[in-house]
Amino acid sequence: MNSELAIRARGLSKHFGSLRAVDRLDLDVPRASIYGFLGPNGSGKSTTIRMLCGLLTPTEGSADVLGLDVPGRANELKPKIGYMTQRFSLFGDMTVAENLEFIAEIYSYPSGQRDSRIDELLGKYDLVEQRKQFAGTMSGGQRQRLALACAVLHHPELLLLDEPTSAVDPQSRRDFWANLFRLAEAGTTILVSTHYMDEAERCHRLAILDHGVKVADGAPQELQLNTGMTVVEVLADDPYQAQSALIRIPLVASVTQLGVRLRVLIPESVDDALGLTNTSLQKHKVTAQSRIVPASLEDVFVAVTMKPGQRAA
């Protein structure tokens, strides 16, 4: 076992009947880092997280979390991890303070320090005023802060966050990520799943999942540099017409519209990607300006989730 790794999984698979929700996943998550799972709904993010905390038994493969084999030693693992479910799962008919107290009791937090720990968390997660408010009546952002406070109350070594920001506004998301960075700096390992590109970009490392298969793995910048694609940005008067023109070129891997701009992915094996684009646009009498730009994470995502031979428009 490598003590530098918080999670090490090999060949992890989960089948639900004929569906391969997770297919032979290898995973190395270094300690004290934020590791992201990026993928659309149904790509196997939640299933993987549930296998890693012992809620689901893998069909095949093995996983070692914090030096413990799961699901075999999941019971020993529970006190060491914090888990935030995709859905708000705290008790809506109890107040913020009561929820925190319950969690403290369940984790056998030393009773002498319980109150001070709860006060500390209320302050840190900006919930002092909501102390006596019923959790069910709070806003999405407040609920999410409470869920995070509950997940970290017992100082877990590893935090598993399953789409934690899917129900909150952008400001709350930024604050939430600031909290995550603070936790990672203090030594907590964080595994977070998301379908937001901007969130994925903030992770130290990232795995992109598609239909249960890991299609890319690395630091976000690294992934952006190694897409294997040239990205041409096209600003056209008539984006629709431009798109129909470009998609006809056999060498173009994909054309994605972002407002008035088009992002055209062309494999790096093609020498003059810009020339190819301009020629095609002129041929179809589309007025447009094109330039080569660095790949964004979204481009990476489009590039790696494309099936061989399939072209996305």
Add this chain to the structure above:
Amino acid sequence: MKSLSRLMAVMRKEVRQMRRDRLTAAMIVGIPVMQLLLFGYAINTDVRNLVTAIADEANTHLSRQFVAELGATQVTNIRYRVGSTAELERMMQSGEISIGVAIPRDFDRRVTDKTRAAVHLLVDGSDPTIGGIANQLREMSIAFATGATPPKQRLIEVRPYYNPERRTPINIIPGLMGVILTMTMLMFTAVAVVRERERGNLELLINTPVTSAELMIGKVVPYIAIGLVQLALILVVGRLLFDVPVRGSIIDLYLAAGLFIAANLALGLFFSTAVKTQFQAMQATFFVLMPSILLSGFVFPFDGMPIIAQYIGEALPITHFIRITRGIMLREASLGDLTGPLIYLGTFAVVATTAAALRFSKRLD
């Protein structure tokens, strides 16, 4: 030690949530009181004042005396006097009367004739209890002042033990206790686990160090207390409003009730682990509740049921509990007299709890 404090935490949470759930809190008190009032006042198998019409075609001194005695039984409420049997039939068909008494022209002569009935009683057989009551009228002795026939010596005399006044609440309430406890205990626990599953709380809980056993026991214990409170409520209201006695030991009654509550809670938990939604949990509850009311001996005598129905009845905890409550409350029996039903309830509780614990795992698959 850690386990005990986790258990306490789960129990505290349950009580806290229960207090805030107004509907549940209302049901804890509302269901027993309402059922007691409904069953206690509305159901009365000791029927009196059946609306009666009389067609006295004889109209003699003797027939008038007979009618007067019929009225004195209080079973009948003689409201109409008509001319003919045909008219009695018409009134019965229209539902105006439950009993028609036809006294033939030769009534006086028939009274002395042992081979022929003196009076014809028309009874509305569409209502089962009226038929039974009218049968009692057959027993009416004909002690006529004429002394033409001496009162016949009866072969059998009925002495109703334990309930000499034949008051229905005394028969109903010990059984009703079982029905109320089955209903509330089963309903609360059947919903308990599945509600947390629906609200997503369970996914959080199973990721904490809390064990299945702590979770199950922590959920059940507060309800045992509630069941015992309900029992006290039923006993007090039964005593105050219907004068239902507890002739045996009240401690015995509480011990037996504790066992019965545990059996029901265990069954409820098992349902809770087996169903997916609160609605299904309710359906499962009613699936048990209906036979519990009909096949337990609560309403219909156990011995009169077909053998298959008896087997089903024997499987239900309530059947055994009703035997215990009737024994302790009315017949002054002690737990020692009731070992059979007690053993069944204990076994049932253990088996159902084990089944629930086995079904509930801290996994999602």
